[in-house]
Amino acid sequence: MTNANATLADVARLAGVSEITVSRVVRNLGPISENTRQKVNSAISKLDYVPNRAAGMLASAGSNLVAVLLPSLSNIVFPEVMRGIAEGLRGTGHQPLIGVTDYDPLQEEALLTSFMSWRPVAVITTGFEHTETTRRMLSSGRIRVAELMDIDSQPIDLAVGLSHRSAGQVTSRHLADLGYRRFGYVGHDWTADRRARLRYDGLVEGLAERGLSIVAETLNPGPSSTEAGKAALATLLAKGAAPDVVVFSNDDMAVGGYFHCLAAGIEVKRDLALFGFNGLEIGQCMPAPLSTLRSNRFLIGKQAVEVLLSTPKRPDETQTIDTGFEIIVGKTA
Amino acid sequence: MTNANATLADVARLAGVSEITVSRVVRNLGPISENTRQKVNSAISKLDYVPNRAAGMLASAGSNLVAVLLPSLSNIVFPEVMRGIAEGLRGTGHQPLIGVTDYDPLQEEALLTSFMSWRPVAVITTGFEHTETTRRMLSSGRIRVAELMDIDSQPIDLAVGLSHRSAGQVTSRHLADLGYRRFGYVGHDWTADRRARLRYDGLVEGLAERGLSIVAETLNPGPSSTEAGKAALATLLAKGAAPDVVVFSNDDMAVGGYFHCLAAGIEVKRDLALFGFNGLEIGQCMPAPLSTLRSNRFLIGKQAVEVLLSTPKRPDETQTIDTGFEIIVGKTA
DNA sequence: GGATTTTATGGTAGCGCTGTCATTATCGCG
DNA sequence: CGCGATAATGACAGCGCTACCATAAAATCC
Missing domain, CATH: 1.10.260.40 (lambda repressor-like DNA-binding domains)
Incomplete structure (x- = not known):
């Protein structure tokens, strides 16, 4: 004043x-x-x-910034991870610098380049798919790096998440144990979402163990959404393969599938079972709670930050934290 | 390397x-x-x-940071606003510094204090409820300030959003025109969410114009959610006031209400009409698309950034941008 | 063809802060 | 009461960059 x-x-x-x-x-x-x-x-x-933090940072050569690169904000999953990150950051005096990559490694590289000039103490990103340049910037070793969501590959420094491949396998075993035999799959564009692809692969593997396979599948182009799930299930059923259970690439899609069943007069579970992935709140509120796998998004973000900040210097060994998943039995399968 | x-x-x-x-x-x-x-x-x-941006910033006395203070990330509405902000920022070389206030003005103040030391070119926050200190920091006049979502009060600098009061009024007029007479209201804790309160006030005013009033209401403690909407509608109906339409504080709540109806065998619209607010994707995918009001969240974020960055110096006059809303007719009312 | 403009480059002085190394009380203690 | 320890403060250099002002060479002009 x-x-x-x-x-x-x-x-x-x-x-x-x-x-x-x-x-x-x-x-x-x-x-x-x-x-x-x-x-x-x-x-x-x-x-x-x-x-003036710029002056302080310059003089002391240390920022309190954490760079966060998220693929998207449209999918509620990432805001939830971000909530975990914000929670982990709370009270530590650190601030998040956030960028949205739109699932594009080049966009990620551009944002990271820009973020690096703020000399963040840590970088949090998702998955293992990065450009060469990104990888080089992150590997230089000066700052800590967390790769979230997925633990199916070797991280640069720290990976926090769950095995999507194994989630897929568990899904098929669980459903096979329940007696389902004719598996349908409804997914979204997985060139962007590599983890959905991993779950699919796991699913197929798990089925193969039992001598089963997918009888029909539909991939909706574009990102996952309720609308996409609804439309894609309709498409799938129109193919006439008569699945007894449909596995969706995630809960958004599965909720859409549920809506299709409601609208089309298909009795869920008796006529057609549905299975999702993530365990979103919405799925659990439906008249028939969605059968799905719970991923612990909030925890992923929170743990990543906690580990990163507790050990400011990157350890020699890479580390992988499995936040796991659990089956939510539900009433749709 | x-x-x-x-x-x-x-x-x-x-x-x-x-x-x-x-x-x-x-x-x-x-x-x-x-x-x-x-x-x-x-x-x-x-x-x-x-x-090193810190050095650059110090030397040139100008950052490229935009401070963003969001009440929450759990409610999909704010990630959508954030998407708009990110979109507006894209390609301008500006970066968002994001904080989550949990609807708490003190938290907002703490985050802002911290953010101010980065000398952001602009601050984006929500609503008009700020502490004295917050207000003082923002009023000092050096940087541009946008207050999003709401335009029912006088902004510090720029307000971008819609009139929630008027949205409430429009809702009641629309429903009254459709012939509904016995209005129920299902809301969430609005000490935190002042805009939900404004819509409620508008709703009551709009009803009063027609000589109508709310026959029963239930406020679920805690934030809005599908689950809350489902539970609160059950509570409301148990009161026995027999409304012919229920207005929900937002779409999340309304979707929950819809689920309650499905589960309880209440035929939506014929037995009980439902009306929401926001126009979320999920509501529009339901077998009966939700009747609601569309708020333009993405646009709010995008426009705010565009205006802020196009005029780096705060104008003498405050400015208010109405991003409006439209009725989505739907099939639930 | 000298004056003027344009193009390309450099020297220097900070921006506002903190790390390092002093320096000066003040205190406990045998 | 003298000595090391502790408490409280300050001088100063420099973090890495850019604004500002200059300079030199090449191009343009009447």
Whole structure:
């Protein structure tokens, strides 16, 4: 209010102390007499002093920024991961710098390049698919790197997530145990979403173990959505393969499938069983709670941050944290 | 790779030019001969030089950061706003610094204090409820400020959103025109979500115009969710007031209400009409598409950024942008 | 063909802060 | 009461970059 943009020096002058003393008061460092602290604090509020992190960062060569690269915000899964990240960051004095890559490695590279100039203490991204340049920037070893969601490959530094391949396998075993034999699959464009593809592969593998296979599948172009699931299930059923269960690439799609059944008068489970992935709230509120696999999105974000910040220096060994998944039995399969 | 952390000076030395020339190449400023540009660029890649924005910012007194304060990430509405913000930011070289306030003005203040030290060019927040300190920081006038979602009050600088009061009024007029007379209301905790409250007020006002009023209402404690909507509708109906239409605080709640009807065998619209707010995708995929009001969340974020960045200096006059809303007729009312 | 403009480059002085190394009270203690 | 320890403060250099002002060479002009 008072001043245009007060600096440490202004505060020091007004308080009648040296700059470094003000700096210490602001950062709560070293021994400061009560008297001095008060003088400084009153000067600070009188001048509406706001520290300049750029200067601080330059002088101390350390930022408190964490770069976060998310594929999308349209899919509720990533905001939930972000919630976990924000929770992990809370109270640590760290701030997230967020970018949305649209599942595009080149976009990721561009954002990362830009983020790196802020000298973040850590980078959080998703999956293992990165451009050469991205990989090089992240590998240089100075900062910590977490790759979230997936643990099916070797991480650069830290991976936090679940095995999607294994999730797919568990799905098919579970459904086969329930007696289903004619498996349908409804998915979305998985060139972007490699993890959906991994789950599909796991599913096929799990079925193969039992001598089963997928009798019909439909891939809806574009990203996953309720609408896509609804439309794609209709397409699948029109093919006439008469599956007794349909596995969806995720819950959004599965909820869409459920809506299709409601609209088409198909009695879910008796006529056609449905199975999703993620365990979203919406699926559990339906008249017939969705049978699905719970992934722990919030936990993934939170754990990643906790590990990253607890060990600021990258360990020699890479680390993989499995946040697991559980079957939600539900009433649709 | 090569170097620990190369600086401009290192690049200049290797390229055999002055620092400022390197700086110009990096920033694409001023006239540079093709020859020099190449020498510099090759030195840059040889050293894996990454500019240091902290230094740049300090020297030029300008950041490219936009502070974004969102109440929540659990509610899909805000990720959608954020998508709009990210879209508006794309290609401008600006980066968002994101904080989640949990609908808490004190949390907002804490985050803002922290963000201000990065000298953002603009601050984007939601609503008009801020602490005194927050208001003071934002009013100082140096940076641009957008308050999103709501336009029912006087903004500090720029407001982008819709009139929730008016949305409530339109809702009741629309439903009254359709012949509904016995209005129920199902909401969530609106001490946090002031806009839901405004819609409610508008709804009541709109009803009053027609000599109508709400015959029964239930407020579910806690934030809005599908589950909350489902439970609260059950509670409401148990009260026995026999409404012919229920207005929900938003689509999440309304979808929950729809699920309750499905489960309880209530034929939607004939036995009980449902009306939401937001126009989320999920509501439109249901067997009976939800009757609701579309708010333009993506647009709110995008427009805010566009206006903010197009006029870096705060104008003398405050500005309000109405992104409007439209009735989605649907099949539930 | 000298004056003027344009193109290409560099020197220097900070931006606002913190790390390092002093320096000066003040205190406990045998 | 003198000595090391602790508490409280300051001087100063420099983090890596860019704004500002200059300079030199080449191009343009009447």
